[in-house]
Amino acid sequence: xxxxxxxxxxxxxxxxxxxxxxxxxxxxxxxxxxxxxxxxxxxxxxxxxxxxxxxxxxxxxxxxxxxxxxxxxxxxxxxxxxxxxxxxxxxxxxxxxxxxxxxxxxxxxxxxxxxxxxxxxxxxxxxxxxxxxxxxxxxxxxxxxxxxxxxxxxxxxxxxxxxxxxxxxxxxxxxxxxxxxxxxxxxxxxxxxxxxxxxxxxxxxxxxxxxxxxxxxxxxxxxxxxxxxxxxxxxxxxxxxxxxxxxxxxxxxxxxxxxxxxxxxxxxxxxxxxxxxxxxxxxxxxxxxxxxxxxxxxxxxxxxxxxxxxxxxxxxxxxxxxxxxxxxxxxxxxxxxxxxxxxxxxxxxxxxxxxxxxxxxxxxxxxxxxxxxxxxxxxxxxxxxxxxxxxxxxxxxxxxxxxxxxxxxxxxxxxxxxxxxxxxxxxxxxxxxxxxxxxxxxxxxxxxxxxxxxxxxxxxxxxxxxxxxxxxxxxxxxxxxxxxxxxxxxxxxxxxxxxxxxxxxxxxxxxxxxxxxxxxxxxxxxxxxxxxxxxxxxxxxxxxxxxxxxxxxxxxxxxxxxxxxxxxxxxxxxxxxxxxxxxxxxxxxxxxxxxxxxxxxxxxxxxxxxxxxxxxxxxxxxxxxxxxxxxxxxxxxxxxxxxxxxxxxxxxxxx
Amino acid sequence: xxxxxxxxxxxxxxxxxxxxxxxxxxxxxxxxxxxxxxxxxxxxxxxxxxxxxxxxxxxxxxxxxxxxxxxxxxxxxxxxxxxxxxxxxxxxxxxxxxxxxxxxxxxxxxxxxxxxxxxxxxxxxxxxxxxxxxxxxxxxxxxxxxxxxxxxxxxxxxxxxxxxxxxxxxxxxxxxxxxxxxxxxxxxxxxxxxxxxxxxxxxxxxxxxxxxxxxxxxxxxxxx
Numbered sequence: 001x002x003x004x005x006x007x008x009x010x011x012x013x014x015x016x017x018x019x020x021x022x023x024x025x026x027x028x029x030x031x032x033x034x035x036x037x038x039x040x041x042x043x044x045x046x047x048x049x050x051x052x053x054x055x056x057x058x059x060x061x062x063x064x065x066x067x068x069x070x071x072x073x074x075x076x077x078x079x080x081x082x083x084x085x086x087x088x089x090x091x092x093x094x095x096x097x098x099x100x101x102x103x104x105x106x107x108x109x110x111x112x113x114x115x116x117x118x119x120x121x122x123x124x125x126x127x128x129x130x131x132x133x134x135x136x137x138x139x140x141x142x143x144x145x146x147x148x149x150x151x152x153x154x155x156x157x158x159x160x161x162x163x164x165x166x167x168x169x170x171x172x173x174x175x176x177x178x179x180x181x182x183x184x185x186x187x188x189x190x191x192x193x194x195x196x197x198x199x200x201x202x203x204x205x206x207x208x209x210x211x212x213x214x215x216x217x218x219x220x221x222x223x224x225x226x227x228x229x230x231x232x233x234x235x236x237x238x239x240x241x242x243x244x245x246x247x248x249x250x251x252x253x254x255x256x257x258x259x260x261x262x263x264x265x266x267x268x269x270x271x272x273x274x275x276x277x278x279x280x281x282x283x284x285x286x287x288x289x290x291x292x293x294x295x296x297x298x299x300x301x302x303x304x305x306x307x308x309x310x311x312x313x314x315x316x317x318x319x320x321x322x323x324x325x326x327x328x329x330x331x332x333x334x335x336x337x338x339x340x341x342x343x344x345x346x347x348x349x350x351x352x353x354x355x356x357x358x359x360x361x362x363x364x365x366x367x368x369x370x371x372x373x374x375x376x377x378x379x380x381x382x383x384x385x386x387x388x389x390x391x392x393x394x395x396x397x398x399x400x401x402x403x404x405x406x407x408x409x410x411x412x413x414x415x416x417x418x419x420x421x422x423x424x425x426x427x428x429x430x431x432x433x434x435x436x437x438x439x440x441x442x443x444x445x446x447x448x449x450x451x452x453x454x455x456x457x458x459x460x461x462x463x464x465x466x467x468x469x470x471x472x473x474x475x476x477x478x479x480x481x482x483x484x485x486x487x488x489x490x491x492x493x494x495x496x497x498x499x500x501x502x503x504x505x506x507x508x509x510x511x512x513x514x515x516x517x518x519x520x521x522x523x524x525x526x527x528x529x530x531x532x533x534x535x536x537x538x539x540x541x542x543x544x545x546x547x548x549x550x551x552x553x554x555x556x557x558x559x560x561x562x563x564x565x566x567x568x569x570x571x572x573x574x575x576x577x578x579x580x581x582x583x584x585x586x587x588x589x590x591x592x593x594x595x596x597x598x599x600x601x602x603x604x605x606x607x608x609x610x611x612x613x614x615x616x617x618x619x620x621x622x623x624x625x626x627x628x629x630x631x632x633x634x635x636x637x638x639x640x641x642x643x644x645x646x647x648x649x650x651x652x653x654x655x
Numbered sequence: 656x657x658x659x660x661x662x663x664x665x666x667x668x669x670x671x672x673x674x675x676x677x678x679x680x681x682x683x684x685x686x687x688x689x690x691x692x693x694x695x696x697x698x699x700x701x702x703x704x705x706x707x708x709x710x711x712x713x714x715x716x717x718x719x720x721x722x723x724x725x726x727x728x729x730x731x732x733x734x735x736x737x738x739x740x741x742x743x744x745x746x747x748x749x750x751x752x753x754x755x756x757x758x759x760x761x762x763x764x765x766x767x768x769x770x771x772x773x774x775x776x777x778x779x780x781x782x783x784x785x786x787x788x789x790x791x792x793x794x795x796x797x798x799x800x801x802x803x804x805x806x807x808x809x810x811x812x813x814x815x816x817x818x819x820x821x822x823x824x825x826x827x828x829x830x831x832x833x834x835x836x837x838x839x840x841x842x843x844x845x846x847x848x849x850x851x852x853x854x855x856x857x858x859x860x861x862x863x864x865x866x867x868x869x870x871x872x873x874x875x876x877x878x879x
Binding site: 031154160 | 697700703705707709742793795801803834836
């Protein structure tokens with residue numbers, strides 16, 4: 001081997017190891033160290049607002065995996081458990097001094113308890129749709145959230161299972177979040193919750209309500225401890241006060257609770273109402289009004305309801321105005337009731353007549369008869385009175401009573417025309433005449449009855465008109481007219497007796513006979529009111545003889561009349577009032593009572609009672625409290641937290 | 656001169672080790688962990704690719720050998736260059752220079768009998784192929800370093816220059832592409848080679864084993 005070849009070979013043989021060494025060194029420098037790696041989590045609650053439960057769960061798990069879990073993570077886990085109907089830890093695993101997150105956590109727990117109670121209540125009552133109008137249309141919905149595992153970037157490596165050893169450069173993949181609320185709503189399978197459905201009873205629901213009350217109290221204390229300037233404080237306190245008000249009313253409806261602790265329940269209601277009032281009557285007027293009604297606080301009732309007058313919901317507005325007028329009327333606050341009735345309720349129809357009655361009569365008692373008449377005209381104009389509407393009837397009678405206190409003029413006819421359909425005008429005039437007679441105004445009755453009597457073509461009306469004319473004549477001391485019309489009433493024309501079978505005569509003349517009996521019966525107490533001076537006694541004796549004569553004659557003519565028993569009794573009564581009237585044999589022999597004169601004192605004016613027992617009591621209803629939750633939004637102050645999530649957009653088909 | 660038994664034995668050990676390692680890891684995944692009764696439910700995990708390949712070129716310089724039972728030893732060196740369209744598929748150009756010489760048996764035959772093999776000694780290998788990554792793996796070494804690798808399936812079609820002959824050639828096999836920092840890649844291909852020679856008695860197929868060990872670089876990859 002030449003020297004040159006040796007050197008070349010040496011260089012080659014030396015070069016190769018050198019290169020290999022260099023390569024090895026470079027290789028060692030290029031080794032990939034084992035490093036932690038995890039994506040930036042971003043806003044923890046953003047997926048929740050996007051209704052992506054899988055991504056939300058992944059974010060929480062990522063925090064726990066990387067050791068970054070804090071109190072917000074614990075709060076997020078509580079929201080996740082709420083959406084999955086899983087138990088929520090009594091205390092957050094990571095506790096912070098942050099009063100805000102502690103309160104938010106407690107609100108989630110409270111909402112969870114409320115859900116359970118609502119479900120049990122619906123089961124107890126046998127009604128569904130317990131979640132309507134609440135946040136549980138989202139959080140207890142099978143379809144609201146996207147529960148499918150969120151798609152991952154194709155560039156990422158997807159390891160199907162995480163081995164017991166965890167690689168620091170790996171992080172949990174999105175997983176499907178199973179809907180586990182089926183047991184909560186299943187009615188066949190008992191849920192893994194406080195009580196299986198087949199053991200739910202009234203006591204269970206009551207205890208849940210009381211438990212919820214105490215939790216709400218605790219949360220309210222925590223909310224009130226927040227800084228005053230925090231909008232979160234105002235919203236959470238407002239919601240909790242409303243919730244407590246609802247709970248107080250619900251508890252008060254529980255029969256078992258009322259039975260055992262009526263005083264305590266009243267105390268709950270008072271506290272709830274007091275707190276609500278302190279926060280501002282205008283904030284929750286319906287609840288305050290209802291509580292005030294339950295507690296018998298009319299002033300607070302009216303004050304709360306006044307905030308609802310003019311409400312955009314016509315029904316709420318009508319109910320509020322009705323209750324204001326009725327409450328004031330019941331307390332005798334006529335001015336207030338009259339003011340509340342300035343605008344009549346048109347709908348619902350169930351409240352219209354009652355409201356009109358209270359408003360009209362309040363105006364009358366407050367001395368405003370013009371308004372009283374105006375309301376009556378408005379309500380009754382051209383309307384046929386429904387016999388089943390007690391308030392329209394009561395208002396009508398009240399109008400006629402007041403009208404009867406005035407003399408008849410052309411306005412009387414006009415007014416009576418407006419109180420109903422035109423074709424029933426005569427009927428109204430007759431009713432008006434009867435009321436006027438009851439009130440001792442025969443001249444008014446006479447002005448109404450005489451034209452009708454002269455013009456009527458309907459013979460069926462005659463007995464009633466004759467009776468009225470007879471009574472009018474009695475009150476005018478017009479014996480001849482009285483005799484004339486009583487004779488008309490008691491008359492049994494021979495032509496009719498011939499054609500009507502004997503056993504049908506009583507029924508045929510029944511109406512007429514009843515009017516006769518009414519007239520004769522009415523005279524006795526009226527006579528008693530004449531007094532005891534000589535003139536009155538003379539007059540009374542004269543009329544008693546007339547009455548007795550008519551009664552005796554009728555009983556002889558028509559012994560089979562339907563009113564014969566009544567008139568017999570009347571005859572004996574009137575006879576006793578006459579000192580020298582001959583007694584019948586049966587009276588003298590068969591009577592076991594010592595002979596004594598009956599005492600007739602006179603008439604009693606019993607004004608028609610307002611039909612208060614039939615006054616409608618519509619329920620004050622308000623929607624369930626939508627949500628107790630306050631859901632954080634990343635990067636935004638607590639004042640921007642929302643109580644419900646925005647509805648998600650169309651979900652893409654999962655691959 | 657390299658005895659092919661020195662290559663095949665470690666190769667067989669490597670294949671055996673890989674098989675056992677894959678089987679063991681699968682078995683480990685199926686075996687429940689000892690200890691606690693309440694284990695968290697198995698859950699998938701995600702990981703970023705250490706060195707994404709999609710849309711990147713690469714170039715590898717490596718050594719190879721065609722190991723056939725035809726009295727020749729054909730070691731060589733060359734260049735692979737390619738491009739990955741996606742994380743799964745890439746195309747590759749291959750150009751290897753081979754230094755073939757007779758093996759000891761062939762040399763003795765030539766010296767004693769004056770015979771030389773009918774097959775021509777390959778001088779160069781050119782091919783166009785595809786590489787398909789059908790998985791991703793990583794190995795923890797020395798409890799502090801991780802070797803990330805892509806197991807691949809490889810197919811090449813091209814020509815082998817054997818003296819004055821141009822022989823159509825195809826090769827297929829598996830490969831392991833490992834990723835290192837700074838874009839460095841090291842790969843080990845284990846392919847079977849098939850070429851057809853036109854001899855006096857017609858086209859004669861010949862097979863061989865072609866391992867490739869190469870190191871290279873892919874721009875914009877691997878830096879962390």
